[in-house]
Amino acid sequence: MTTETAREDGLLAGLARFCHRRRRLVLLLWIAGVLAVAFAGFGFGAASDNDFSGSGSESAKAQKLIERHFPEQQGDTLTLAVKADRGIDDPAVRRKIEKVVATLDASPVTGPVVSPYRNPALVTKDRRIARTTIPLTSQNVKASEVRPLVTAVKDASGGGVAFGLGGDMAQKAETPGQGPGEAVGVLAAAVILFIAFGSLVAMGLPIVTALMAIVGGIALMKLVGYVFPAPDFTVVVSALIGLGVGIDYALFIVTRYKEALRDGDAPEAATVKAVTTAGHAVLFAGTTVVIALLGLVAMGQRLMTGVAIAASVTVLVTMVAAVTLLPAFLGFAGHRINSLRLPRRTSRADRHDPARPSRTRRTRRTPAERWAALVQRRPWVAAVLAGTGLLVLAAPTLSMRLSLPDASVQPHDRSSYASYRILSEGFGPGYGAPFVFAAPVASKDADLRPIVQAVAGTDGIASVTPPQISADGRAAVFMAFPKTGYQDEATPRLVHELRDDVLPNVPGGEDVHLGGPNAVTIDFSDAVSARLPYMIAIVLALSLVLLVALVRSVTIALQAAVMNLLSIGAAYGVLVAIVQWGWLGTALGFPTSMPVTSWVPMMMFPILFGLSMDYEVFLISRVREEYVRTGETRTAVARGLARTAKVITAAAGIMIAVFTTSLLGPDVAVKQIGLGMSVAVLVDATIVRLVLVPAVMELCGKANWWMPGRRTNPQAAPSPKEPAAV
Structure with a gap:
């Protein structure tokens, strides 16, 4: 029995025949399934989780201590920043500032707002820049509820007075949706497919298959989020991956189907051949992508595990669609796969398609064959030039720095960026990157002055706030503001210096945890840098095993x-x-x-x-x-x-x-x-x-x-039938 015959009698062949013959049932099941999962996932899916602090990092320990002993300090906050050219004490300027403060204070999602006129610490010495913090009433406040506040603050700017509203929720509130990116991507893919296939029907099948799979995959991903929470960027990244691989996988199968039709196969036989050859490779390729994605679990980051599972779910759904939904579509299309063709003159290259069987292939080589022959005549030159070029492109990787985006890297027309710019000018670039120190204490009379003085005396620290003892007398917190900003290279060095050199050398300093949003970013980036080699090694090992099993060659x-x-x-x-x-x-x-x-x-x-x-x-x-x-x-x-x-x-x-x-x-x-x-x-x-x-x-x-244990090379006599391959 030949390889091709064996495949056509296997599980994939049976699945392809079933989906082709029962195409109406398969299509209805897919439509009903996608609608049901979409209703549940998009309507009742898990919310995103953007806590990158991990579980064992110093910043996570600080956060747990604060949550346990300072419950009143939980919840998001906004920061209003004001810059007045004539100073905030100008009567007209003061009316404008107090009106904005009153608007923020009157919102149902904000707590009491302290006017900067009531606290001198909220105003710079020259009285030109002021700030105040606005607490949000709940941790469940939505970005849509904060958006009117951002709009009101932006609209108030003018006449020599600039306002900015900062904070995570403000940043989310004014960040528009992803926009037309995915739609443009689908349109571009359609154009490429139309050029490749020359037929609207052949073009449409991969796109429709991929879109249905993506909708189902992302909705299912949101339901899986209850078990494996993932950050908010997961949906966009999964959509990009799913759209790309979904269209590509369908493209490979449709290409093989069209080749089988040109060879004289009936539509059902062509579908079986396409699924048992290209579909087989699609399942292997998709499995490789899933295994590679699951390598993220090796990072030891809870949210990255969620991203790995979520993206894998999307890829798995696209794989299933490629070998079930697409064969059903091919059953509907039949010989009409080439309908609605692109008008063009048939060229000699078209008449002698290199994908045809060897008996009809022309003697004259194709451009791809001539290019391969050119490279093969000077293989050392080609390999050295290509390898050197790739190494040159890769060289900047050695200077890669990692961080998470903050307001300072947002578009400059955003209110959050205006807040960052004003606060940096008035209170220093480190105001938006504070360090939060938390420590357990024995009583309300605990003396943290030596620790505070040691931190304040560290080069790179601009100012330190007095320590605050919790109501139960079991913990204390204070803040320090660095002289450098959130994204500055010196800020992570300062964090490591405080943790490694300053705090351990102060009595009681070994119990102090340095946290805060800035430290969370630094800890997460350090964890990524430390564990990335392990993930690479695991992905390499597993992928090599799979590839050896498929191509039966260790060398390749x-x-x-x-x-x-x-x-x-x-x-x-x-x-x-x-x-x-x-x-x-x-x-x-x-x-x-x-x-x-x-x-x-x-x-x-x-x-x-x-x-x-x-x-x-x-x-x-x-x-x-x-x-x-x-x-x-x-x-x-x-x-x-x-x-x-x-x-x-x-x-x-x-x-x-x-x-x-x-x-x-x-x-x-x-x-x-x-x-x-x-x-x-x-x-x-x-x-x-x-x-x-x-x-x-x-x-x-x-x-x-070369393959261990194999004495001969994988050679066989030429066969008039085309072997099963992708």
């Missing part, structure tokens, strides 16, 4: 791992150059240079490694098929590249289009991950697949197919 699996690391490293380097160094940053929508968001490189690696393995699977499967047919590595690589060039280029184009549209959105962190993934896919589909793969495989020769 190792090649794939190294090349994927190079392409991801290049993406990291470009991201650092644009985001952190500011090269072309403004042109790409970044308001200012900033550190790379802490979770971005951690999230990028498993996603990109999984996607790179997708392309590796689709390319190497064809190369191995040709090698089994001919026994000649050079010919196999050239033909495998020719047979996959069009579909991999289209798939990469779709990924790049989808990921790049994140630059249209307002979230600087999502912009970063979209940019990084776009660069990685571009590098992988060009430098890696078109240069490194043919060059390295040419250099390795028969060693490409």
Whole structure:
């Protein structure tokens, strides 16, 4: 029994036949299932969790102590900042400021607001800049309830008086939705598919399949959030991943289906062949992406585990849709898959499609085959140039700094940025990055003066507040304001100095925990930097095992791992150059240079490694098929590249289009991950697949197919039937 016959009698073949024959039932079940899950997920799904403090970090210990002994200090706050050119004591200015304070005080979501005129500590010495803190009445206040306050504050600015309303809720309230990014991505994908297929019907099937899968996957993800909470960026990132892989997976299957029809198969047989070949590779590729995503669990971060599970759910749903929903759609389409074609003159290349069986393939080589031959003539030159280029692109990674975005890196027309700018000018750049010290004490008479004086005397500290003892006399807190801002490189160094050198050398200082939002960001970034190598090692090991099982070659699996690391490293380097160094940053929508968001490189690696393995699977499967047919590595690589060039280029184009549209959105962190993934896919589909793969495989020769315990190379006599491959 041949491999192809065995596959056509397997589970996938049976599933494909069932979905094709029972296409109306399958479609109705999918529609009903997606609607039900969407109703439950979008209506009653779990809320986002953005607490990155972890469980064992110093900042988390400080937060737990404050929550336990200072319950009155819980809840979000807003900060009103005011700058008056004529000073806040000018009568007209004072009326305007008191009117804004009264508006904030009258809101049902705010607690009592203290006017800066009642507390001299809230005003600078020159009386030009003032501030006040506005407590929110509940931790469940929604951004939509704060939005009118942001609008009122922004509208009050003018006439020589500038207002800004800061705080996390204010920042969320004025941040618009992701916008048309996903819609633009779908439109771009449609154009690429139309060009690739030349048919509106063939174009529409991958898009409809992917969209239905994404809706169901994201809704299901929200329900899973009750067990595995995830931060708010998870939905956008999962939508980007799901849209990209969903369209790509459907693209591979539809391409194989069209090839089978051209070979003379009936629609049902073509569907079975597409699912048992391309669908088989889709399941493997999707499993690789899921395993890579689950590598995030190795980071030991509760929220990152939630992100891993949520994104994996979305990918799993797209995989299931590719091998169930898409075969049903193919059943409806039948031979009409090429209907509503793009008007164009049939070219000689079209008449001699390299995807046709060997008996109809023309003698003249395709452009992809000629390119592969060019690389193979000078493999050392091609490999060295491509490898050097990737290393140069990756070099900036060595200077990568990690942080989480704050008001200072937001668009400059935001009220939260205005608040940051005014407060930095009047009270120093560290006012928005306070350190919160919390310590257990024995009684209300505890003397923390030595600790406070040691912190105040540390170089880099601007000011320190008096300690405050809790009502139960069991804990104390005080704050220190650094001279540097939230994103400054000196701020993390100061935190480590206080923890490692200052507090341990003061009596009782070993019991003091340094926390606050700034410290949370620093602790999270340090944890990412420390555990990222472990995640990379785990993802590499698991992916290598899967790839060896599929291609049955240790050499090719190792090649794939190294090349994927190079392409991801290049993406990291470009991201650092644009985001952190500011090269072309403004042109790409970044308001200012900033550190790379802490979770971005951690999230990028498993996603990109999984996607790179997708392309590796689709390319190497064809190369191995040709090698089994001919026994000649050079010919196999050239033909495998020719047979996959069009579909991999289209798939990469779709990924790049989808990921790049994140630059249209307002979230600087999502912009970063979209940019990084776009660069990685571009590098992988060009430098890696078109240069490194043919060059390295040419250099390795028969060693490409080395497998422990196998005495002979995987050769077989040519068969008139096309072997099962992607």
